[in-house]
Amino acid sequence: MKIEPYLFFDGRCEEAIEFYKAALGAELLFMMRNSDSPEPPPPGMLPPGSEHKVMHASLRVGATVVMMSDGRCGGDTVFKGFSLSLGSPDEAGARRLFDALADGGQVGMPLAKTFWSPLFGMVNDRFGVGWMVSVSVPAAA
Incomplete structure (x- = not known):
């Protein structure tokens, strides 16, 4: 069993990916936008204008995979209680x-x-x- 962190960036995921690539030498393994999903999200799940936001991405940082997303872009991302x-x-x-x-x-x-x-x-x-x-x-x- 392994634990892989999953971080939600409230609409700033693509910016975070580029930052971690430059800062940590991270490698982008996979990225899918909301508009690439084979199934549409349930009505009201995503705010208007978030079609091109990141639905899911995976970065390799050293030997670790960090998963990330823009989330629901609702202004509720707070990274607290962990490092x-x-x-x-x-x-x-x-x-x-x-x-x-x-x-x-x-x-x-x-x-x-x-x-x-x-x-x-x-x-x-x-x-x-x-x-x-x-x-x-x-x-x-």
Whole structure:
């Protein structure tokens, strides 16, 4: 069994895809717009003008697949109560990822040495998604 995050971007999914491709080197695996659906949505499910919004997309970030959508475009997207953890094999990589995610976002905890990692920091990106960035320390033998 595995858990894959599914994020709803309230009409900004395509912007998020491009941001994560640039910031994290994410690879777009699949994207379908509402207008591409083989079945129409139930009446009233989507607001007018959302026909070309993203119904579903999958991104590969490293070895992880992150699924995403524009959702119902109802103004109710709030990313709260979780963070995505992102490990880098070295400090330079952690700094690059952290700085890229912080561009247009808000730093909650600047990158700093902790007792569990040479560098660890927390940031909410420009979409409000929480990230914990750290240098991955190899497990003890």
